[in-house]
Amino acid sequence: MGKNLIQQRRGKGNPRYRSPSHRFPGLATYDNIPKGATSGIVTKIIDAPGKTLPLAEVDYNGTKVLHLPNQGISVGQTISMSSAEEGNIVTLKEIPEGTRIYNIELxxxxxxxxCRSSGTFAVVVAREEKKVVVLMPSKKKKEIPADCRATVGTTAGAGRIDKPFMKAGNKYHAMKALGKFTAKTSATNKNAVQHPFGGKNFGKHKTVSRNRPPGRKVGSLAPRRTGKK
Incomplete structure (x- = not known):
């Protein structure tokens, strides 16, 4: 009898494939900032499972809001909405050209x-009347409305990928904290009982019908065309 495919086990809702969202501290978004607030104070820096960088808790007159911290942030630092200084949140039209920014609204x-992961930033390269041109980490230039908000600086956690994992177990635990499944076995390396592409006979067709049953619906599903372009 054949075994369930990984997408069948994932769809069943096994805890192995679920994201441990009950451990996540919350959303780091500008939407939670109270209306009319002009500044806040960083009260603490917390570990954030599920993210590649910590989170900063900012107090806006009694309302606690989570933010993505900038490089070099400290407890007691003031986060302002009035000037384009390191760590402050302002609109793109207020940021001079050549400034590093992150957590940018579209x-x-x-x-x-x-630009929300650790150690990332974009650069403001040009400004127009209603648009601001931003150079992304991919070197692609993107036009964004000038009323969108961004944080000045670089996200915390730069250099995270410089240290190698060294062992597969370290990689496993790091991905498990992020809610991601790692070390997936290739289908052609499996036994025939475990996957339609498995077994010692190579060269199976990967194009399958849209109406294939679960367990057989793998590969190129109902393609419009096949072969090389």
Whole structure:
């Protein structure tokens, strides 16, 4: 009897494939900042399972909000919305050219979408009347509405990938904390009972019908065309 495929086990909802969201401290978004607030004070820096960098808890007159911290942040630091200084949150139209920014909104009010992982930043390269041109880490230039918010500086946790994992076990535990499954075995390396591509006979067709049953629906699903372009 054949074994369930990994997508079948994942769809069943096994705890191995679930993200441990009950351990996550919360969302780091601009939407939680109280309306009318002009500044806040960093009260503590907390570990954040599920993220590649810590989170900073900022107090806005009694309202605690989570933020993505900048490199070199400290407890007691003031986060302001009025000047384009390191760690402050301002709109793109207030940021001079050549400034590093992160946690950038794509549309005004979405809370921040770009450059949110550890050690990343984008650079403001040009400004127009209603648009700001930003150089992304991929070297791609992106036009963003000038009313979108961003944080000045570089995200904390730079240099995280400089230290190698050294052992597969370290990689496993790091990915488990992020809620990701790692060390996936290739389908062609499995036994025939475990996957349609498994077994010693290579060269199986990967194009399958849209109506294939679960357990056989793997490969290129109902492709419009096959072969090389």
């Amino acid at each position: 549309t005004p009010g979405d809370g921040g979408r770009l």
